[in-house]
Amino acid sequence: DGGITQSPKYLFRKEGQNVTLSCEQNLNHDAMYWYRQDPGQGLRLIYYSQIVNDFQKGDIAEGYSVSREKKESFPLTVTSAQKNPTAFYLCASSTGGAGANVLTFGAGSRLTVL
Amino acid sequence: DAKTTQPNSMESNEEEPVHLPCNHSTISGTDYIHWYRQLPSQGPEYVIHGLTSNVNNRMASLAIAEDRKSSTLILHRATLRDAAVYYCILESYNTDKLIFGTGTRLQVFP
Numbered sequence: 001d002g003g004i005t006q007s008p009k010y011l012f013r014k015e016g017q018n019v020t021l022s023c024e025q026n027l028n029h030d031a032m033y034w035y036r037q038d039p040g041q042g043l044r045l046i047y048y049s050q051i052v053n054d055f056q057k058g059d060i061a062e063g064y065s066v067s068r069e070k071k072e073s074f075p076l077t078v079t080s081a082q083k084n085p086t087a088f089y090l091c092a093s094s095t096g097g098a099g100a101n102v103l104t105f106g107a108g109s110r111l112t113v114l
Numbered sequence: 115d116a117k118t119t120q121p122n123s124m125e126s127n128e129e130e131p132v133h134l135p136c137n138h139s140t141i142s143g144t145d146y147i148h149w150y151r152q153l154p155s156q157g158p159e160y161v162i163h164g165l166t167s168n169v170n171n172r173m174a175s176l177a178i179a180e181d182r183k184s185s186t187l188i189l190h191r192a193t194l195r196d197a198a199v200y201y202c203i204l205e206s207y208n209t210d211k212l213i214f215g216t217g218t219r220l221q222v223f224p
Contacts, residue, residue, distance in 0.1 A: 035214070042201065043158070043214035058211070090157050100146045100165070101205055103212060105157030 002027045004106035006091050011111045013078075013085070021076045021109045023091035031096030032074035033103065036060060037088040046089075049074055050096050078111060086113045118202045123219040126192045134187040134218055136202030141182050144207035149176065149187045151198040152217070158201065161187065197222045 004025045013019045025032065031050045035043040035058075045058030049068040063082025068074055074093075078085045088110050092103040119137040126132045138147065146165055150158040162169055162176045164185070169176040175188040189196055201217040 042216040045211060045213060048211060100163050101212065102160050102163065108157050
């Protein structure tokens with residue numbers, strides 16, 4: 001079955017540590033996205049990538065980094081510079097390009113900073 | 115990025131139709147209107163999208179105002195499984211970005 005796999009589902013981190021969240025898709029989608037969601041809030045865009053080896057900052061990129069070395073993979077690193085990293089992180093992908101851009105989401109990764 | 119405005123919450127009884135409104139007065143001529151929904155602790159799920167004409171699919175219908183400054187997601191017969199947060203989003207033709215707002219929390223009562 002085609003879809004998006006995020007791992008780990010739950011992650012605990014000590015302050016000052018970097019963590020990397022994995023996102024893999026087998027949908028052959030060109031575009032991939034990372035969103036952050038805080039309790040009771042909507043989704044905020046962190047980074048997105050429309051093509052391999054290229055990515056753009058979203059609205060809240062500070063304290064995060066990404067890479068897009070392969071079409072199917074778009075890992076997100078939450079660095080120690082991110083002041084409030086505890087949140088639910090969602091990865092998505094889409095075919096991208098012109099026209100309507102329908103996103104497929106993963107199940108999410110919940111990060112808690114201890 | 116154009117912005118959408120939705121009510122924070124709505125209620126419905128099971129098997130009744132639900133009309134979820136969305137205002138997007140700053141929409142541009144090439145912006146698509148998308149709707150997604152999210153169940154607790156899950157990723158959002160695509161519901162429907164449109165540009166100018168009304169759209170129907172197996173999940174819902176999308177009614178778009180003639181001036182495109184508002185739209186309505188219609189669930190024809192609400193079920194308990196439709197209880198979720200519904201997001202109305204505009205997508206700019208020139209980018210692949212979808213910017214989510216805070217959505218409408220729909221409660222469905224038996």
